Amino acid sequence: MTDQMHHVALASRPTGAPTAENFNHEAKPVPVPGADEVLIKVHYISLDPYMRGRMDDAKSYAAPVPIGGTMEAGGVGEVIASNSPDFKPGDFAFGMLGWATHAVQPAKMLRKLDPAQGPITLALGVLGMPGFTGWHGLTEYGRPKAGETLVVAAATGPVGSMVGQVAKSLGLRTVGIAGGADKCKLATDTFGFDACVDHRAHENAADLRKALAGECPDGIDIYFENVGGKVLEAVLPLMNNHGRIPICGMISWYNAGGLGAGASDQGLTGPAIWRTILIKFLSVNGFIISNHWDRYPTFLAEVGPKVAAGEIAFLEDIAEGLENAPDAFMDLLQGKNVGKQIVKIA
């Protein structure tokens, strides 16, 4: 009898926030690896905001997940069968394994992990796609200079916390934005932000702007954009001339049309944004980290030792069991997780 595996498929496309009905838990036979392919038993998967975009069929930088297809995710696991000379059973690897207990992938799409160098979950967060996103976006498009002021939202998340810590190490004033007093305390105590503003304590962009202005007496030189909406509206008028805005995401706009809660028509019209870019001589750059893996070795060489030495902190929020992945994902989109959201599969 063929062994069975489980996966979570996209049952239907959400309108607005995803619900349990958008996901199907299914069983199917464990696939057999073909030539140069590897079968992996998944130990952990990563949940990330970008996955919300993959649930829509709108034109974007990546193809949508097809209805009935396995939800995408980066994951780490153990090789249990291999038709590639590069992997043998017992090896650990990172790859796009999906929301699933098992996955077959071409060997060239996998990256081998050395468990002696730290927990394999690091490859999903601080030393994986989110950490690399923060480091690359800041260093490549943010062009940080000592003495400047940086603002980043989702400051305790795996992207924001990397951005803040790298910026701080380069001599910038770092101001985080997070949801709730507990997260703000984490941002300053654990991740070393100079200050953190609780966006939930400021209902609209104008109020949030006042609070930010108080923490950014010299204005904002770098706004690392991962949320959009109210935060963007609050930040734009505070940007200094020649400021930089790397854009890696805009989670507040993933679930809904419109401007998002707390944002207003005035500050986020196209002309208002375009004019701000002009009159403040801003440099705004969108990017997706998957176009930049050529810099990953540099990132790993620079940041890996700092993580090992405890100089760069990280937080993981680990849900248990594939069956709980949809709930964990829905919570993530509402900011209920604390730190890098991971699901333990095996």
Place this chain on the structure above:
Amino acid sequence: MTDQMHHVALASRPTGAPTAENFNHEAKPVPVPGADEVLIKVHYISLDPYMRGRMDDAKSYAAPVPIGGTMEAGGVGEVIASNSPDFKPGDFAFGMLGWATHAVQPAKMLRKLDPAQGPITLALGVLGMPGFTGWHGLTEYGRPKAGETLVVAAATGPVGSMVGQVAKSLGLRTVGIAGGADKCKLATDTFGFDACVDHRAHENAADLRKALAGECPDGIDIYFENVGGKVLEAVLPLMNNHGRIPICGMISWYNAGGLGAGASDQGLTGPAIWRTILIKFLSVNGFIISNHWDRYPTFLAEVGPKVAAGEIAFLEDIAEGLENAPDAFMDLLQGKNVGKQIVKIA
């Protein structure tokens, strides 16, 4: 008796398009130059879209013209008195001389011109601020590569025509946008654009986009932004991944709030623009040329000989007399001029 001069002062701030009532023609005594200052008899002044912004008191990158103050303008003229060793009567110079028959300026704010090297009006257009704006924005933020496609509006204007000609010389496909069949013919015949789309023949952004798409079969890699509005809305969905948008102006939005004629709510919301920057990995840079005069000698060395050799074409539209400056300026904002708008003063 003291000699009299004339100038045009800002009488009141316009709401929407400027009218004759916003300008005052006034006479006053010719000023006397102080230490290290120079008195100039103005021969020509330049009229440029940016001046519309100076008539408002909204926060921008430059201080507004005060009510009662002389309208700003770059101008060229002859030195008639000098308290600086750097200038003597009979010299010609460029400076911010204003809408006026005479001007006193500190010597260090003036640039000496050599009339043997060409008509002094060149310093107002093709070899002045507009030409330099086009060259700098294209080469610095556009990062042009042979084989790519560039789009620029106001293609027969002094900025757009420079952008198109420099891009063409670098091996790009150049597609202009201009108002009317005559200007489109000028764009292709005089300025060498591969194609030109008449925005007046396409009432809304969707129609304009179809026409542009036909002329840009490989998409758009560089959109040199000087207009905003309908053109921006038409262009954004046609941008290629990793496209670049230098922004030097947005004339369609200078006179009015809102999105401008022919633009729609859908394509120019803040979220729509922000999302496009992200999913196409765009690089968007606002700039004002006055921050970049350090590159001017390079520009002059590179482009000056090409202008002298007739390899870079230019067009001047010269109005006669300071008293006609307001009308010429109001026409400029409606695109009624053909080529660089200049006013002959003396």
